Amino acid sequence: MALLKKKREAESEPAAESAPPTPAEPEIVIGTTVSATLDDGTVVEAIVVDDFGEQTDASLTRIGSRPIRAKRWAIKLSTGELAFTDTIEPRA
Numbered sequence: 001m002a003l004l005k006k007k008r009e010a011e012s013e014p015a016a017e018s019a020p021p022t023p024a025e026p027e028i029v030i031g032t033t034v035s036a037t038l039d040d041g042t043v044v045e046a047i048v049v050d051d052f053g054e055q056t057d058a059s060l061t062r063i064g065s066r067p068i069r070a071k072r073w074a075i076k077l078s079t080g081e082l083a084f085t086d087t088i089e090p091r092a
Contacts, residue, residue, distance in 0.1 A: 033061075 035045045045062040061067065 030048050030050065032048050033045055034048055035043055037043055042064045043062075044064075047059050047061055049059050
């Protein structure tokens with residue numbers, strides 16, 4: 001009987017002490033400018049236009065020092081990957 005009691009007490013301990021804290025996801029606000037650095041070091045800037053939780057849509061505004069026509073792209077927050085949803089054209 002004493003063994004069962006000890007086992008139950010161990011199960012009732014809070015699990016939060018043993019679990020590492022989870023990092024908070026970055027807050028994405030519609031209308032703000034976001035940026036990312038590509039593998040070649042080029043900085044890409046965009047304005048957030050929609051937020052779906054796991055994926056955020058943005059309009060691309062600049063690649064490096066070149067302004068471009070606004071094009072849609074997506075940021076997958078869980079992986080940090082950028083997925084372009086349209087072609088990129090230099091601004092005339």
